[in-house]
Amino acid sequence: MRIGEAVRVAVGALVAARLRTALTVLGVTVGVSSVMVLIAIGDGTRREVAGRVDELGSNLLLVVPGKMEIGMPTVSRMQLSDVAAVGRVVGDPDRVAATVASGEMVQAGTAKTFTTVAGVLENNRTVLVRQLARGAYLSRADVDSARRVAVLGATVARVLYGDTDPVGRQVTVAGVRFRVAGVFAPLGQSLGVDRDDEVHIPLTTAQRLFATTRVDGLAVRAADPAGMAALGDRIVAELAERHPDSAFSVVTQDQILSVLGDILDVLTGVLGATAGISLLVSGVGVANIMLVSVRERTREIGLRKAVGARPADIGAQFLAEAVLLTSVGGVLGIALGAGTTLAVERLTPLPTLLTAWSVALSFGVAATVGLLFGTLPALRAARLDPVHALRTE
Amino acid sequence: MTPAIEVRQATREHRVGQTAVVALRGVSLTLHRGEHVAVVGPSGSGKSTLLQLLGGLDRPTAGSVLIDGQDTAELPQAELARIRNRVVGFVFQGFHLQPRASALDNVALPLVYQGVRRAERRRRAADLLDRVGLADRARHLPGQLSGGEQQRVAVARALVTGPTVLLADEPTGNLDSVTGERLLDLLAGLNAEHRVALAIVTHDHEVAARARRQIVMRDGRIVSDSHIVSDSRIAGDGRIAGDTARRTGRA
Incomplete structure (x- = not known):
């Protein structure tokens, strides 16, 4: 029998049992669309992370205390003198940004919010490429004389001042009065984290405020992207010499991207597999309905x-019927999945990305489910004894 | 000339749990091209089982059945299907038409399994429908046809691949006597014109009386195998027998 003939017979049988067909197809449709939507969210997240890391540029080195491994964060032993030493290694202190951060309460009038307060050098804005919406960033003089000035993230500015321009006004950070020097341009959300929920103050002021002399981490903007690995080694060697009992690590954007990529691969895989289970369940439904179909059509x-x-x-006839069921479910599932993905993109903060491969994968999986779960009923039909089958009522 | 079908000491046992039910006990017979045979006997005598063996729907548990010279016991399922498709045609008491397919597509069904293209299938099916006198019913669904018409569609389907043997199991069982008579006329006529061997299983003696050879069965055995027309006229010579049949067909 030709394939076309098997399909023609299958279509006839499926149309004859409309309601049953529709319900079985529905199961597959839901399974396929959930696979698609979850993969789209996984891919969207990956793209967003990659975009965020790209923004920072490929010639950025991050220097952090401790080994690069997952576990308890290491308390930094770096101090301002180390920042200066790294600046000498790099050859240009303006290329070395330093941070000390702490979660603090900030307040203006009766409005208050808990946010990340980062003590930074005046070069932070250029090394990490930040745009201001209003006012000015911290100056070298601010850092040198440990002035109480602050630059607010867009969210903090909105929560504390609403529509009023905060520049020149007072803000209380951890109980100490500061003057608002500027407001950052909004960056938006990334991976569910509000990137505008922060306040920058001079590093020197921050150390006094937090009662510490430490520096949490450094960011180095290398002049030459090619020599980054060597530069990183020299920085680590310098720091190791200054703190023989501490470990330091240097990470590049590529490394972060690759680590995050691995994590997101796992995440996408887990999401996809979860949705895959619903597809599997729909496959069991297909097998079930095909067995009913075989029994009904024994004669x-x-x-x-x-x-x-x-x-x-x-x-072949019954296998065609099963594959047709799941393929129709696959096509409808792709349509539903694309619609749902669009809705998720518009109505939720989750990023999404529809790719051709995920559409192809969803359809392929659906068709495979039909092949897999159609095989048992098809075999049963193929092996029926004709004498017995003809006698069946 | 090889006989159309040859049965040698065929036994067919069915296992029902622990016990074995014997449907056929060492039956032998030879069916030639153009023959017209009636198999009669009470229900349970094994006549339907014999017909199933003759058509390759079933295989003997002992002994052998040769269809077109090929031992069915040695053939794989796919080859046996090929024989059912090309060498034999079945007509059942219950018609067994596909309810959602037109008379034309019902007749064309066996050609599907020869890989014949749709247009060609329909052309050949229309030809057969014309021969059983149903040219004007081609587009009808089985439900829109009378019992006699449905069985004639089934006859057309059995003949569409041009088989050597036509096997009919109680073909008039669901028809009234006049309609049944006309169907038997049709079968006898086809038997004569196309030199198709015709084997009819029936418990109706009037039906059996029309055949030139009668096989009587009881308890899984053939108890008599007699030619009604003189032996000299039949004796495996289908052409002469065909002449006789043509006359009865026109009567």
Whole structure:
């Protein structure tokens, strides 16, 4: 029997049992669309992370205390003198940004919010490329004389001052009065984290405020992207010499991207597999309905065998029916999945990205489910004894 | 000339749990091209089982059945299907038509399994429908046809691949006597015109009386195998027998 003929017979059988077909297709549709949507969210997240890391540029080195491994964060032993030493290694202190950060309460009038307060050098804005919406960034003089000035993230500015321009006004950070020097341009959300929820103050002021002399980490903007690995080694060597009992690590954007990429691969895989389970369940439904179909059409199978259908012909006919069921479900699932993805993009903060491969994968998985779960019923039909089948009522 | 079908000491046992039910006990017979045979006997005598063996729907548990010279016991399922498709045609008491397919597509069904293209299938099916006198019913669904018409569609389907043997199991069982008579006329006529061997299983003696050879079965055995027309006229010579049949067909 030709394939076209098997499909024609399958279509006839599916149309004849409309409601049953529709319900089975619905199961597959839901399974396929959930696979698609979850993969789209995984891919969207990956793109967003990659975009964020790209923004910082490929010639950025991050220097952090401790080994690069997952575990308890290491308390930094770096101090301002180390920042200066790294500046000498790099050859240009303006290329070395330093940070000390702490979660603090900030307040203006009656409005207050808990946010990340980062003590930074005046070069932070250029090394990490930040845009201001209003006012000015911290100056070298601010850092040198430990002035109480602050630059607010867009969210903090909105929460504390609403529509009023905060520049020149007072803000209380951890109980100490500061003057607002400027407001950052908004960056938006990234991976569910509000990137505008922060306040920058001079590093020297921050150390006094937090009662510490430490520096948490450094960011180095290398002049030459090619020599980054060597530069990183020299920085680590310098720091190791100054703190023989501490470890330091240097990470590049590529490394962060690769680590995050691995994590996101796992995340996407887990999400996809979860949705895959619903697809599997729909496959069981397909097998079930196909067994019913085989039983119902036992007489027809007997007759077809009597007029010359080989076991393979009968098997192909029922396999075509199962694959057709899941393929129709696959196509509808792709449509539903694309619609849902669009809705998620518009109505939730989750990023999404529809890719051709995920559409192809969803359809391929659906068709495979049909093949897999259609095989048992098809075999059963193919092996029916024609004499017995013809006698069935 | 090889006989159309040859049965040698065929036994067919069915296992039902622990017990074995014997449907056929060492049956032998030879069916030649153009023959017209009636198999009669009470229900349970094994006549339907014999027909299933003759058509390759089933295989003997002992002994052998040769269809077109090929031992069915040695053939794989796919080859047996090929024989059912090309060498034999079945007509059942219950018609066994596909309810959602037109008379034309029902007749064309066996050609599907020869890989014949749709247009060609329909052309050949229309030809057969014309021969059983149903040219004007081609587009009808089985439900829109009378019992006699449905069985004639089934006859057309059995003949569409041009088989050597036509096997009919109680073909008139679901028809009234006049319609049944006309169907038997049709079968006898086809038997004569196309030199198709015709084997009819029936418990109706009037039906059996029309055949030139009668096989009587009881308890899984053939108890008598007699030619009604003189032996000299039949004796495996289908052409002469065909002449006789043509006359009865026109009567």
